[in-house]
Amino acid sequence: MKPRTRPPQAGLRQAVQRLTLGAGERPNVFLPYPSQLVACEPLKRLTEIVCWVDPLLRYSRLPVLGVDIKAGSPRGRSPPKYSACLLKDRGEPEYYDGISLNELINIARKLRRGYLATDNIFELVKNSKSLRKFLASIPEEVKLIQVTGPPGEAAPLRRLAREAGLSYEGKPGSLASARLIAELAALGYGSEIVAFNPEYRVIISKNRSVKQGGSGNPRWKRFIEAAIQSEANRISAEFNRAGIDYDLYVEKGPGGLRRAEFIVYAPKEAILSVVKEHEWGPVKISIEPSWKKRIEFTKTELNRRPRPIMVGIDPGMSVGIAVMDLFGRLLGLETLRRASRSEVIETLAKYGRPILITTDVSPPPRNVIKIAQTFGAKLVTLSEHMKIEEKTKLVREFEGEQQISVGSSHERDALAPLIKVYQRLKVLYEKAEAHLSERPDNETVDRVRMYELLARGASIVEAIEGAKVREAEGEAETTEGLRARQREIAALRRIVRQKESKIKALEEEIDHYRRLVEEMERQIANLRNELDKMRELRNVEIERDRTVAQLRRRIRDLEEEHVRKDAVVESLRDEIRRLREEIARDELGPEWVPVKSLESLARDSVEDAVGREWIQEGDVVIVSDAASAGLRSAKLLTEAGVYALIYVKSPPPREVLEYLRESGVYVTDIESVEVRWRGAVPHVRREFLIRVAATAQRVKEAEEERESQKEDRGDILSILWEYRRSLLEEESASH
Structure with missing residues (x-):
């Protein structure tokens, strides 16, 4: 749990609460130490106050750091050295010997929460200024305790140790004194030192x-x-x-x-x-x-139980204050100009203990809220803003009843909402009195306490029960009985520490085995993870093999299907070709022969026709557009054995035309040949085919003759070269 920090002016707020709250009462706001304020030792500076407060937690289980001076003095030339003993809730005491003040402060900072105890505060600091600096250097949740009590009432350390039943031999040294101081503070001896912050x-x-x-x-x-x-x-x-x-x-x-x-x-x-x-x-x-005077709290003020009061506040540059008791009697009206919270708090504390604070400003200002929190009072705000006419009427009627005179508008604005709140409470008081008159024990009820509880918001039944006067039972313990109990408590604390040391050892052993179990659980978890990974990998491999087998079967089936379909396609092509020839012969007569047709002489088109044997040796090809022909297309046609090429629109390029004619392919346009169409199949006369075939044969024979002549000429040249070489050899031999 995060420790609660003390807000600004917390010291003043606590002191006022201790001043105004009675015995056994607790405030509604945060109050770290709501025990009785023993005394106050004013320091030299006007802006600082140091008060001595009894610690709240008797037999504290928080860490306690006891300190005793070993050598030197804060007022000397050489820095002092200290001995310290740290008592914790568990474990053996920790000792520090010959440490400096800075080292002591570092130890206190590591505590974060606890007590720093000494037998004389001026062994740590030399004056009030250094005391304030020292308190600012340690954590706020580390309380500074003087175990011997406040100044003027300090008791010797050894006498306190005997009263508490703490044993020691002879005059204790600095380390032994530090331990005695720590144990006394842990038992609840001493007073806390609280420094108030100025405004x-x-x-x-x-x-x-x-x-x-x-x-x-x-x-x-x-x-x-x-x-x-x-x-x-x-x-x-x-x-x-x-x-x-x-x-x-x-x-x-x-x-x-x-x-x-x-x-x-x-x-x-x-x-x-x-x-x-x-x-x-x-x-x-x-x-x-802001402070112009010291604020001191004495025993007589603290022992007196202040009366409960109700307060009306008009905030502003000039603060109006109206104070009334629980019976509706006006106790005072004041106007404070540019007043701080401490001045308002001090003014209200003179009249008594505020239990209810009201104002006609909604929402209430921040300073009014904080003043109510300081006293632990209930803050009441009116739901509707009061008009000036309503305020004036209420105050005039109240002036006539109380025989008073309101001095300023600020006092009027503070008194008007207070009157309105009291009128509401008065109705509640009358109902409580009627309810009380029906009970047989009405004489045992404290009406002031009952009215106070009603003003704080309690129900009528709760207020009556809480205001009953009960007789004290039993007798107070004698001094000897208290000392015996303290000695018994000290002995029990030593036994508890021994048991706690043993418990700590057992807990450490349990922690050791717990760590072993955690390590084994981690190993088991790792092995399980590896096993899961191996299972996943095996499942992946099985699924992969199954998928591969399925794909292979599918590929084999598709290949077989492809072969079957290719055979069907080829048979259908042959059937189509046969049917076309039969149709052509039947309609045009035997003198007309079907020829092949192409849309263009593009390379892809020619390669496809030759590849699927659509164009064969001795064919005549009619092409719609020969302008797209290239040398590659021409070579494919000549290699396939095409006899003639008839173009319909554009002739082939010049180089293609020359290549085809040199290769023996007859090239002409469609106007030079008689062509008839049967559907999409062109036909030419058989005489044209015979003439083209004869031309191709002549070209072939001429080509063969040229090749023969080339071979013969090559033979003659070789004979001449051989003869010349022989002559040269003879000449070289004769020489």
Whole structure:
């Protein structure tokens, strides 16, 4: 659980709560130590107060660090050395010998929560200034305890040890004294030291050194007021960003603000980190301490139970205060100008213990909320804003009843909502009295307590039960009985520590076996993960093999199907070709012969026709457009043995035409040949085919003759070269 931190002015709030709360009562707000305040030792500086408070937790289970000085003094030239003993809830004590003050502070910081105990606070610090610095250097949840009690009532350490039943031999040394101090603090001896933080006022006003006159004076005043408002907004934003608590009072003007005053509840160092004092230009910023006097709390004030009161507050630049008891009697009316919370709290504490605070401002201002929290009082706000006529009427009637006179509008605005709240409570009081008159034990009820509980919001039955007066039972323990009990408690604590040491050893052994079990569980988990991975891998391999087998069967089936379909396609092609020839012969007569046709002589088209044997040796080909022909297409046609090429539209390119004619292919246009069409099949006369075939034969024979001549000429040349070589050899031999 995160420890709760003490807000600014927490020390003052706690002191006021202890001042105003009776025995056995607890406030509604956070109060770390609601025990009785024993005494107060004022320090030299006016802005600081140190009070001595009994610790709340008897026989604390929090860590306790006992400290005793070993050598030197805080006021001496050489730095002092200390001995310390740390007692924890479990385990053996820890000892530190010959440590410096900084090392002691570091040990206290590591505690975070607990107690730092000593028999004399001035063994740690030399004056009030260094005490405040020391308290600021340790964690706020580490409480500083002087086990011998507050100044003026301090008891010797050895006498306290004997009373508590703590054993020691002779005069204890510094380490033994440190342990005695720690054990006494753990048993609840001593008083806590609480330092109260001061308040400061940050005032933003016109710089008096700036003077402007003449006709521009009003305009210059508005400029200054706007500058003050701008600076107040900036400082307010900086305080909010830094988390610094403050109240703000302003005087408005036509151009902005004539004056702004912050009451800041923080140390001056924190304030200076946000805003600096300066006096230049049109604006002046000054920082002044807010407290003008010490606040002291004595035993007589604390032992007296203050009366419960109800308070009405009118917040503003001037704070109006109206105080009334539970029976509706007015106790006081006051007006405080630019009052801080501490001044309002001090004023209310003079009248008694506030249990209910009301105001006619909704929602209530922050300073009113914090004042109510300080006293643990119930905060009541009216649901509807009261008009001036209603306030005036209520106050005039109350003045006539109480024979009083209200001095200012601020007091009137504070008294009016208080009267309205009391009128509501009065009806509740009458119902409680009627209910009480029916009970036989009405004489044993404390009516002040009953009215207080009703004002705090309790039901009638709860208020009556809580206000019953019960007789004390039993007798107070004698001093000897208390000492015997303390000795018994000390002995039991030693036994508990021994048992706790044994428990700690057993817990460490359990932790060891627990770690072994966790390690084995991790190994088992890793093995299970590996097994799962192997199973997944095996399943993947099985699925892959199954898929491969299925694909192979599918491929084999498709290949067989492809072969069957190719055979069917080829048979159908032969059948189509045969049918076309029969149809052509039947209709055109035997003198007409079908020839092949192509759309173009593009390479892909010719390769496809030759590849599927659509064009064969001795065919005549009619092409619609021969302009797309290339040498590759011409070579394919000549290699296939085409006799003639008839083009319909455009002739083939020149180089293609020459190549075809040199290769013995007869090339002509369709106008030179008689062509008839039967459906999509062209036909030519048989005489044309015979003539083309004869031409092709002549070209072939001429080609063969040229080849023969080339061979014969090659033979003659070889004979001549052989003869010449022989002559050369003979000449070389004769020489």
